[in-house]
Amino acid sequence: MIKLASLALVVVVLQGCSDPGTEIEPQTAAGDSVPEIGIVATTGMIGDLVRGVVGDRGEVAVLMGEGIDPHLFTPTASDVRRLLAADVVFHNGLMLEGRMGTVLSSADGPLARSIAVTEVLPEETLLHPPDAVGHADPHVWMDVLAWSETIAPIVRGLCETDPEGCEVFEANGIRLLEDLAALDRYARSVVVTVPSNQRVLVTAHDAFGYFGRAYGLEVHGIQGLSTESEAGLADMNRLVRMLAERGIPAVFVESSVSKKNVMALVEGAASLDHEVIVGGELYSDAMGAPGTWEGTYPGMIDHNVSTIGRALGGRVPDGGFRAWRERSGQDDAGDSEVEASD
Numbered sequence: 442m443i444k445l446a447s448l449a450l451v452v453v454v455l456q457g458c459s460d461p462g463t464e465i466e467p468q469t470a471a472g473d474s475v476p477e478i479g480i481v482a483t484t485g486m487i488g489d490l491v492r493g494v495v496g497d498r499g500e501v502a503v504l505m506g507e508g509i510d511p512h513l514f515t516p517t518a519s520d521v522r523r524l525l526a527a528d529v530v531f532h533n534g535l536m537l538e539g540r541m542g543t544v545l546s547s548a549d550g551p552l553a554r555s556i557a558v559t560e561v562l563p564e565e566t567l568l569h570p571p572d573a574v575g576h577a578d579p580h581v582w583m584d585v586l587a588w589s590e591t592i593a594p595i596v597r598g599l600c601e602t603d604p605e606g607c608e609v610f611e612a613n614g615i616r617l618l619e620d621l622a623a624l625d626r627y628a629r630s631v632v633v634t635v636p637s638n639q640r641v642l643v644t645a646h647d648a649f650g651y652f653g654r655a656y657g658l659e660v661h662g663i664q665g666l667s668t669e670s671e672a673g674l675a676d677m678n679r680l681v682r683m684l685a686e687r688g689i690p691a692v693f694v695e696s697s698v699s700k701k702n703v704m705a706l707v708e709g710a711a712s713l714d715h716e717v718i719v720g721g722e723l724y725s726d727a728m729g730a731p732g733t734w735e736g737t738y739p740g741m742i743d744h745n746v747s748t749i750g751r752a753l754g755g756r757v758p759d760g761g762f763r764a765w766r767e768r769s770g771q772d773d774a775g776d777s778e779v780e781a782s783d
Contacts, residue, residue: 478603481527483538483545484511485728486582487558487591489738491531493617494595498606502527507730510697511537529602530555531595535567535579556598558591568650580725583652585625585742589618623769624739625655627762628746632656635755641689642749643680643706645698648725652745663702677702681709684717691720691752697727720752734763 478499482488488503495501504520505511511533516524524530524544532538532545534557545555559581566587567577582588596614600607632640640658642649647662661680683689684706692707694700703719710717723745729735735744743762750757758765 478528478599479526480599481524481530483530483532483541484726485736486588486738486741487531487533487595489728490558490588490592490617491595491599493620494592494610494613495599495606496609496613498603498609499528499599505727507727507736508697509727511726512539514539514541516541525551528553529598531558531598533557533579533581534559535581536576537579554598554602556594558594561590561594562587568654570647570650572647578647578650580648581651582738583649583725584655585621585628586655587651588738589621589625592617592621620739623766624742624762627765628656628742630765631746631750631755631757632658633755634757635750635753638687639690639753641683641687641753643684643689643692643703644723644725645693645695645700645703646725648695649723656746658749663706664698677705677709680706681713684710685713685715688715689717690754691718693720693723693749693752695723695725696729697725718752721748723748 477497478495480491480495480499480501481504482491482501483504485503485506488501491499492501502523504516504523505514530545530552532542532555534542534546536542538545544550544552546557547555559579562581564577567581569577581591592614596610599610603610635658641661642653642658643661643663645662646664647660649658649660649662652658653660661683663677663680684692692703694703700719707717707719724735724741728738728741729744734740739762747757747761749755758768
């Protein structure tokens with residue numbers, strides 16, 4: 442009866458249903474068979490880190506899968522049941538999950554254990570754009586080093602849930618930190634090759650602020666932090682003039698956001714006799730398809746960095762991050778094989 446009452450409460454708070462979320466099978470590590478803990482992550486970016494830490498000691502379900510916009514996501518009744526049944530839930534926080542955040546962050550709520558992975562980030566390191574009313578920019582995963590700090594609350598939450606596996610979680614967390622440190626070096630090594638006057642990133646919505654701050658790009662989103670916001674005509678005209686006046690060669694669409702506004706920029710620039718191409722599709726609020734390289738967090742960042750680097754005139758190693766890392770010979774190599782442009 443208590444469980445059914447909790448379900449009813451959460452359904453009322455979350456208000457409504459949508460298409461089912463995507464459940465992703467967990468990656469496994471070698472070892473003895475152990476009872477699995479049930480884990481729910483709200484986004485693929487969180488879920489991928491959790492899988493890397495938990496190994497074969499848990500099964501991870503992701504609510505918001507490929508191409509799903511978290512700003513517009515409404516959970517189904519089956520999603521709610523999955524949340525209630527989980528031993529631990531990991532969510533982003535910073536209002537990314539919208540109305541769900543009320544339940545996810547409630548200490549006295551019906552969930553067994555729920556952890557906002559961004560809670561460890563110092564307030565002064567968070568971005569606060571003008572349209573972020575009452576909360577910081579939630580797109581922290583775009584800065585690889587900042588996102589790596591969320592490994593600590595994941596390890597802590599798993600240790601609290603499964604104390605016998607804590608040693609495994611801590612060791613996996615250390616390895617994951619090393620992997621993300623290498624990924625961050627790759628991103629820096631590529632972006633620095635883009636000519637300085639072309640380090641301008643124009644995307645469908647304002648999800649790349651942390652990316653721009655970390656890797657040295659000026660970022661312009663057509664829509665605001667949330668895709669629920671609308672792009673104003675004055676803002677569109679301003680961006681069109683900027684593209685033409687500064688000779689920016691490319692703009693970018695996003696996998697989870699409509700292409701309409703980006704294509705309007707391309708047409709507007711053409712009307713001013715400036716050719717702008719669509720430099721490629723970026724992953725912003727969701728990763729790629731499960732089972733693909735882009736369906737992992739490192740693959741998502743690798744794809745974005747490489748796509749941006751090529752389209753804006755930089756030099757990208759053949760094979761991207763994985764080939765670059767193999768050629769670098771060691772995880773702690775400070776320099777890449779890609780030289781910087783003036």
